[in-house]
Amino acid sequence: MSSQEKPITMNQAIDQVAAQLDGPTPMDEFIRRVLELWPSKAKNPAASIRQRLRYGDAPLVTLPDRKTVIPVALALKGVRFRIPLSRQEARRGFLLIYPNFDIFLNQHLRPEAARLFDKQGHPLPTQVIQVRQGHLESLGPYKVPAFRLTDWFHKRRVRRGDSILVTVEDWQQGHFRLEHEPARKRRQHQEEIARKNREMADLFFDILEAAYYEEIFTQQAVPTVYALMSDPRGYPGDHWIQVVEQDPRMRWTGGAITYSDRFSPLERMLFGQTPVPQEVNCPPELARKVYRFKAALRYRPGLWRRIEIQGEQTLADFDAILRQAFEHDTLDHLGGFWKRARRGKSKRFRKVDLGTVDPFGEGEGADLPIGGLGLQPGDQLEYVYDFGDWIEHLLTLEEIADPEPGADYPQIVGRNRPRYRYCETCKAEGRKTVATWICLECSNAEQREVLICEDCLLANHETHYAGSILY
Ligand SMILES: [Zn+2]
Numbered sequence: 504m505s506s507q508e509k510p511i512t513m514n515q516a517i518d519q520v521a522a523q524l525d526g527p528t529p530m531d532e533f534i535r536r537v538l539e540l541w542p543s544k545a546k547n548p549a550a551s552i553r554q555r556l557r558y559g560d561a562p563l564v565t566l567p568d569r570k571t572v573i574p575v576a577l578a579l580k581g582v583r584f585r586i587p588l589s590r591q592e593a594r595r596g597f598l599l600i601y602p603n604f605d606i607f608l609n610q611h612l613r614p615e616a617a618r619l620f621d622k623q624g625h626p627l628p629t630q631v632i633q634v635r636q637g638h639l640e641s642l643g644p645y646k647v648p649a650f651r652l653t654d655w656f657h658k659r660r661v662r663r664g665d666s667i668l669v670t671v672e673d674w675q676q677g678h679f680r681l682e683h684e685p686a687r688k689r690r691q692h693q694e695e696i697a698r699k700n701r702e703m704a705d706l707f708f709d710i711l712e713a714a715y716y717e718e719i720f721t722q723q724a725v726p727t728v729y730a731l732m733s734d735p736r737g738y739p740g741d742h743w744i745q746v747v748e749q750d751p752r753m754r755w756t757g758g759a760i761t762y763s764d765r766f767s768p769l770e771r772m773l774f775g776q777t778p779v780p781q782e783v784n785c786p787p788e789l790a791r792k793v794y795r796f797k798a799a800l801r802y803r804p805g806l807w808r809r810i811e812i813q814g815e816q817t818l819a820d821f822d823a824i825l826r827q828a829f830e831h832d833t834l835d836h837l838g839g840f841w842k843r844a845r846r847g848k849s850k851r852f853r854k855v856d857l858g859t860v861d862p863f864g865e866g867e868g869a870d871l872p873i874g875g876l877g878l879q880p881g882d883q884l885e886y887v888y889d890f891g892d893w894i895e896h897l898l899t900l901e902e903i904a905d906p907e908p909g910a911d912y913p914q915i916v917g918r919n920r921p922r923y924r925y926c927e928t929c930k931a932e933g934r935k936t937v938a939t940w941i942c943l944e945c946s947n948a949e950q951r952e953v954l955i956c957e958d959c960l961l962a963n964h965e966t967h968y969a970g971s972i973l974y
Pocket residue numbers: 926927928929930936955956957958959960
């Protein structure tokens with residue numbers, strides 16, 4: 504058509520500018536340089552660039568200040584990490600590429616393109632082999648790629664429990680320097696390793712707490728953590744996957760890191776139901792304590808009940824008293840509880856699933872004791888009655904107090920002041936009777952609210968579909 508050069512794409516421009524950066528760079532400057540190469544007519548081209556940085560596989564990461572970017576190649580350059588050798592690896596003389604080199608091996612490189620060197624910088628003959636692993640239930644044995652290092656392992660007398668310390672020489676090219684560290688040497692560095700692990704775990708967790716969603720992608724999070732660590736090129740702690748897996752706050756899902764108590768819809772499907780922590784115990788000193796909650800309808804906060812329940816009592820007990828307090832059906836529908844957990848020091852919350860309770864007092868959340876949920880005054884739970892109609896209640900813990908002698912918990916100890924409405928039939932006959940029903944059929948037919956008392960409901964609307972009114 505024309506002899507003009509084919510215009511550069513946004514991704515090409517991002518890659519080109521990233522390759523030119525020599526350190527952390529202000530986001531604005533980066534965007535300006537990309538736009539110089541990629542003159543876009545889009546309405547908000549900067550937003551597209553930010554979008555790719557956030558969710559794409561761009562070769563650079565955004566630091567938590569959200570104002571600075573750094574190329575992955577620079578964030579990882581010279582970084583040292585530890586591979587703990589399994590029995591299989593030590594005995595047969597290879598290093599599994601995954602998960603050992605996850606993130607460290609540039610995903611755009613084939614493993615065969617990687618180059619390994621020894622401590623002195625001499626190339627190690629690098630061969631990629633396929634290693635047979637155990638059985639996946641339905642697939643039978645499967646194979647995974649590994650770097651074969653039999654001779655080097657043999658010469659170094661590498662054993663199970665030893666570590667290979669790896670230095671990322673060049674992330675772009677896939678160049679790594681390997682050192683063998685015998686297990687006894689690792690033992691001399693216990694404290695240093697523990698300190699490094701703690702620093703790394705806290706960095707991952709801070710990034711997770713600050714993230715918009717409740718998971719962070721390792722492709723971005725791992726280089727970011729190395730960019731923030733105080734001494735990522737010094738003696739290494741444990742492998743980042745181990746650090747995350749050992750931290751009770753988080754878990755690694757393969758491509759992402761999430762909260763240990765959060766499960767994706769897919770995981771829920773696989774597990775069949777909510778994988779709720781089974782071992783939640785109420786500390787003995789909290790067993791008799793009384794937890795006073797203000798329970799309010801989420802979308803009608805003027806309608807509330809004050810409920811007291813003891814630490815050793817369960818979500819099943821709570822569900823039963825909530826149904827009674829809000830006049831929900833006690834014979835039908837599920838109830839479900841969530842805990843609202845503050846994210847970092849922000850005003851943002853995430854919901855931790857505590858499980859459901861069915862009308863028979865069963866369900867995966869039924870046996871959780873209130874005193875085992877780690878609640879402090881001011882903390883909130885959410886309760887949903889009926890997963891079809893989805894009626895939300897906000898339960899705010901007001902106080903943890905000592906029990907009153909002779910009281911029978913759980914109990915309803917307070918309620919909003921009712922603003923009564925009156926039966927229109929009685930009113931027409933000159934009587935003032937509180938309306939406890941709304942006739943839905945008459946309301947619909949007459950396009951207004953037809954409110955009636957129980958007697959008038961039975962007398963005039965017996966076959967009509969009606970709903971009760973709660974005050
Ligand atoms: Zn009436």
